Amino acid sequence: MQPGNPLKAPTRRRFVSSLQRCFALEPEPVPFERGFLPAYELVDAGATKPPKSTWVVFGGFDSYIEETFTVLAAVAQRGRRVIAFEGPGQGGALEADLEADTVPGRSERLTMRADWAAPVSAVLNHFDVEEATLVGMSLGGGLVMRAAAGEPRARRVVAFDVLDDFLEVLVSQSLPPTLARGAGRSLTHLNPLIARTPTRVLNRALTEQARGSPVTWWGMWQGMHVTGTHSPAEFLRAAAAFSTADVSPRVTGDVLLMQGAEDEFVPLHQMVRQAERLTAARSVTTRTFTRAESAASHCQTGNTGLMARTILAWEEGL
Known part of the structure; x- marks a missing residue:
């Protein structure tokens, strides 16, 4: 739906509020500049041990973070603290003028920016996160590199799919x-x-x-x-401005790059190029998903469970 469509605001409110009720989650607004970043914290309420790590997850060009609740709730059940948020140009941060019924408070809409370290740092500070696994989806696969290059608390970095050059x-x-x-x-x-x-x-x-x-x-x-x-x-x-060519050499954590073998949007050579540019990374792992795995599409749509298990296994092997 285009921004001026009168059906957009009520449709979005119905979608977001339905998922919030289903997963018993409420957004926590993280103050950022003249607006806020909607964030959700997912944890295993019945856990008897502290979380093994903290995942900080965000989307890309057109996703709503509530879409990820199903897979992220499963990740939380596997011993992770999960913080999922929307940054400038995404979901509630972008649609702040439509959010009166779904997000506490009201402020200016925030448009997308290439300096992704700033919103990530605001979220890490707000939730008192000392070190994290940053996970970026779609265009977020490029934004996650821009964040990790400027935020030392990003010890582990996951890009799916890899997107190193938006243009x-x-x-x-x-x-x-x-x-x-x-x-x-x-x-x-x-x-x-x-x-x-x-x-x-x-x-x-x-x-x-x-x-x-x-x-x-x-x-x-x-x-x-x-x-x-x-x-x-x-x-x-x-x-x-969203190319990662200038920031990839400054990423120092462990990096996991993932792509679908038949990605509809991102040229496959972007993963090779991104891996070559991560010259300061502690380690670089690449993973290509295939049609036989039902995960060859963009962001492994069709088998997001395999995507999540791949990240968990990679993280545990570090």
Whole structure:
């Protein structure tokens, strides 16, 4: 639903409140700049031992964190403290003007930013977390690297799916699949070209492309909404800031990179490139999920249980 759709606010409220009731969870607003970050803490109420670790989990470009409750509740049952939150440009932080009935308090909506260490640090401080396993989903797979590069409490870092260059993902979505695969790493050199192209020309080209592609059309208006930009060209240029090329060499923790072998959005070479750039990481582990595992799609949709078990096994083996 586009932001101006009158059905969006009541539909979102119904979705969020239903999941909150189902899992008996209420959001805890974490103050951040002029707004708040909705956060949920999931723990095993019947546990007899302290949690083995703390997971701090967040999404990406268009997810609501409440979508993850099912799998995260299972993770909590396996001895983890789980803090799931929405940062700037996500869910309740973005839709603050629609949240009066679902989130305590009311404040300004926060649009997405590349400096992800700041919201992560605010959440760690609020919940008094001394060290954590950071888990980023979809675009969060890139945001998690930007956070870990500036937050020393991120001892373990998980990206699923790996997304090291948001601009490349957006452009590859607008190309035919065979051409996108053939272009490969050359797509990473588009930033200078986009910067030099006149805004009017870029807007016209993007709008024309969107007319023939529902996915491109959705991504265009959703991107402007999430980033607070006002034209397709402005959004595309803003997306260039989410590359991890400049921050990956500063990540020092243990890293797990995951991808689906048939990811619908993220070019597969991004995981290889990300692994190569993590030169200061304590360790780097990669995992590609296949169709035979029902996990070949973006973010392992189809077998999120396997995704969670993979992270748990990796963490326990460190």
